[in-house]
Amino acid sequence: AIRMTQSPSSFSASTGDRVTITCRASQDISNYLAWYQQKPGKAPRLLIYDASTLQSGVPSRFSGSGSGTAFTLTISCLQSEDFAIYYCQHYHSYPVTFGPGTKVDVK
Amino acid sequence: EVQLVESGGGLVQSGGSLRLSCAISGFTFSSYWMSWVRQAPGKGLEWVANIKQDGSEKYYVDSVRGRFTVSRDNAKDSLYLQMNSLRAEDTAVYYCARPRATTATNGGYDPWGQGTLVIVSS
Numbered sequence: 001a002i003r004m005t006q007s008p009s010s011f012s013a014s015t016g017d018r019v020t021i022t023c024r025a026s027q028d029i030s031n032y033l034a035w036y037q038q039k040p041g042k043a044p045r046l047l048i049y050d051a052s053t054l055q056s057g058v059p060s061r062f063s064g065s066g067s068g069t070a071f072t073l074t075i076s077c078l079q080s081e082d083f084a085i086y087y088c089q090h091y092h093s094y095p096v097t098f099g100p101g102t103k104v105d106v107k
Numbered sequence: 108e109v110q111l112v113e114s115g116g117g118l119v120q121s122g123g124s125l126r127l128s129c130a131i132s133g134f135t136f137s138s139y140w141m142s143w144v145r146q147a148p149g150k151g152l153e154w155v156a157n158i159k160q161d162g163s164e165k166y167y168v169d170s171v172r173g174r175f176t177v178s179r180d181n182a183k184d185s186l187y188l189q190m191n192s193l194r195a196e197d198t199a200v201y202y203c204a205r206p207r208a209t210t211a212t213n214g215g216y217d218p219w220g221q222g223t224l225v226i227v228s229s
Contacts, residue, residue: 044219091211
């Protein structure tokens with residue numbers, strides 16, 4: 001199975017900060033990567049698919065990049081509603097796997 | 108409005124069975140692959156199973172293969188997960204989820220249901 005890792009596992013940030021989260025795959029997954037945001041008690045929300053395509057309705061401050069084994073999610077100007085856990089997911093092959101998550105909390 | 112509503116969760120003893128259901132509305136269910144994803148309390152997300160539009164292809168994570176069965180009834184706009192031989196490690200919130208497009212098989216899930224909690228007591 002393809003293993004997904006994320007870094008950092010958690011960090012503190014302030015509103016207005018530029019935030020970058022890294023996701024790495026244990027083997028080449030091309031651009032078959034999605035990013036999700038999850039808040040406590042809620043289902044995940046799709047932010048990015050195909051590594052860099054913004055899902056409809058998601059604010060443009062979110063962006064994704066990368067291909068192969070290294071990917072990033074960037075939030076250009078952190079808003080109060082962005083404090084959450086972020087997961088990457090590959091869908092290159094079965095089994096589909098998620099990264100362990102990155103928690104972004106208030107500094 | 109697109110909606111996925113799970114039901115059927117609850118408390119069950121180790122070795123027991125449960126059947127989860129996911130009722131779909133607001134889109135053409137028969138046009139999409141569908142998935143189950145779970146999340147143990149305080150843990151990350153784990154994909155569980157996928158099923159093709161006509162039910163002819165099914166895929167499972169290794170830890171549930173042989174114990175769980177995914178199925179669907181396109182006439183009833185419903186997705187199911189039959190869970191047998193349940194273990195404590197199956198305790199989780201179970202979500203049904205749809206790929207974002209009819210051409211997608213297993214990536215970019217949107218929307219998701221609200222989840223149903225399964226607790227397996229040992």
